[in-house]
Amino acid sequence: MNLDAELRELLGRVDEAPWPGEAGAYDRFLRRRRRRGRVAVATTACLALVAVLAGVVLVPRLRPSRVVPAVPGPGKVRVESQGYELQLPAGWKVERELMGTYTPVAGEMVPATSIGVPRPAVVGLVLVPRSGRPKGARITITTDRNERLDYSVFQGGSRRADGREYRLHPGASPGEVGRYAVMWLDFCSQRRSCGGPVWPRILWVTGSAQADGDRVLAVMKRIVGALRPITNSRRPPAPPTVPRSIEVLLGTGGSGRTAWEARIEPLGGSSGFSMRFPWLQEHGKKGQGMHWESLEPLDIQQQGTWTLMDCLFWSPGSGVLLSGLARKEVAAVRFELEGQAPATVPTFGRDKGLPWVAYVSPMVPKSSLIHRVVALDGAGREIGEEHPFQGDRLCGPI
Numbered sequence: 390m391n392l393d394a395e396l397r398e399l400l401g402r403v404d405e406a407p408w409p410g411e412a413g414a415y416d417r418f419l420r421r422r423r424r425r426g427r428v429a430v431a432t433t434a435c436l437a438l439v440a441v442l443a444g445v446v447l448v449p450r451l452r453p454s455r456v457v458p459a460v461p462g463p464g465k466v467r468v469e470s471q472g473y474e475l476q477l478p479a480g481w482k483v484e485r486e487l488m489g490t491y492t493p494v495a496g497e498m499v500p501a502t503s504i505g506v507p508r509p510a511v512v513g514l515v516l517v518p519r520s521g522r523p524k525g526a527r528i529t530i531t532t533d534r535n536e537r538l539d540y541s542v543f544q545g546g547s548r549r550a551d552g553r554e555y556r557l558h559p560g561a562s563p564g565e566v567g568r569y570a571v572m573w574l575d576f577c578s579q580r581r582s583c584g585g586p587v588w589p590r591i592l593w594v595t596g597s598a599q600a601d602g603d604r605v606l607a608v609m610k611r612i613v614g615a616l617r618p619i620t621n622s623r624r625p626p627a628p629p630t631v632p633r634s635i636e637v638l639l640g641t642g643g644s645g646r647t648a649w650e651a652r653i654e655p656l657g658g659s660s661g662f663s664m665r666f667p668w669l670q671e672h673g674k675k676g677q678g679m680h681w682e683s684l685e686p687l688d689i690q691q692q693g694t695w696t697l698m699d700c701l702f703w704s705p706g707s708g709v710l711l712s713g714l715a716r717k718e719v720a721a722v723r724f725e726l727e728g729q730a731p732a733t734v735p736t737f738g739r740d741k742g743l744p745w746v747a748y749v750s751p752m753v754p755k756s757s758l759i760h761r762v763v764a765l766d767g768a769g770r771e772i773g774e775e776h777p778f779q780g781d782r783l784c785g786p787i
Contacts, residue, residue: 470510471532472573472622473592476615478608480519487513487531516612525564525599528609532573533591542570542591555613557606560595566602569594569613573622592616628686629744633660639738639747646704651712651738651747659683662697662747664712669703689714689745693764693773694722700755700784709757709783711750718772719764722748727758733765756782 466483467474477483489512513531546556555571571592594612596605618624631653639651650665663681670678680699689695696713715722715736723733732753736746753759758780764773 466514467619468511468514468530469620471512471592472590472618472620473530473616474619475514475530475612475617477516478611478615481516481528481608482519483514484517484527485515486511487515487529489513523598523601523604525597526601526605527597528605528612529593529595529597530612531593531595533593539591543572546570549614551618557610560597564597564599566596566598566605567609568596569609571613571616573616573618590622628690630686631660631684631743633658635660637738637741637743639741639743640749642749647701647707647710647752649710649712649749651749653684653741653743654681656681656683662695662712662714664697664699664710664749666699666701666703673703684714686744689716692775693719694748694762694775696762696775696777698778698783708752708754711753711759711762711783712748713762714745714747715764716773717744717746718766719746719748720767721765721769722750723761723763723765724750724753724759725761725763726753727760729754729757753783756785758782 465474465476488509490507490509513529516528516530518526542558543554543556546554548554549571553572555569558568558570559565560567571594573590573592594609596602596609598605633655635653636655637653639653641648641650643649646668648667650667652663652665653660654663655661656663661681661683663679666678668678680697682697685695694713694715696711699710699712701707701710711724717739719736721733721735723731725731732751734748734750736748738745738747759778760776762775762777763771764775766772
């Protein structure tokens, strides 16, 4: 088959089955991004309020490129900040790396002091033929990272073997022979737990030449098939779950009116985490004294912690309790509140055969403002972070 016919077939073929997880990715991201309501007091038997972490990723800002040594033979190059590696086509080399900036976000495997601080990063590649032929030949791999992915750029295209969509577009400027758009989603959003929000991204493979443009197009097509996901573009593992009927007492604490029981238990056919308050269950109205929320394994996986709030209105002056579940490797949880010294508590329930552990804070004053809930490993290192309650003051006026 000649190249023209092959390209026509490429543009006309549409596979039926999308890669699991990519179809509707942006809609799922928005659902996780929204927080479902304010956290209420523990007065009814089935309050279902969910805390969701919204990740923030900045679009890289291009800087002038720098020259790098030519790869000594057909080799493999990695662009970790953009989530891909590439086995270079035979006869081609890296002429330049395109440099930009990237701002690490909470949860990345970087020192805590670098969170929010822009740093240099490779954001693209420029490839050229070693022989200098075809004349003026150049292939650039860059990224277009948007909050909302425009799926129309793939309509009428094809899919790679892994299901990622791609499509050839005409050149956008003089000398360009064509541009391939390749779907490249940030499945991990560069978080340790590989479970962060899905951020859409398109890789653009753009070719130019003064002659023999068909040869450059053929190399571009090989590159589209050879790109491999790494770092922040790998598929996340499935979060752990538990049977819907499971009932486990994780731990108890407090005393008198503020005594509590932390449990995993079902309600309405779903598994959930609950805080029971025996004094209120005994002395309150029917149905009071239990705060239950449906489990959100993905939130626990991506943040390290998943925090609930209980306003102990029946015990004047007692304050607020923060509780929740954390990944199994979390040894302690630190609560950072405005104007107060951080409070750190150990996790418990590690012997219950569950994929998570639990935690309950010391009593916190009402109307406090919490900045972060931080997951710590056994050595005291930060391995997760949550910003719950959208900056609202704890049990403050509604």
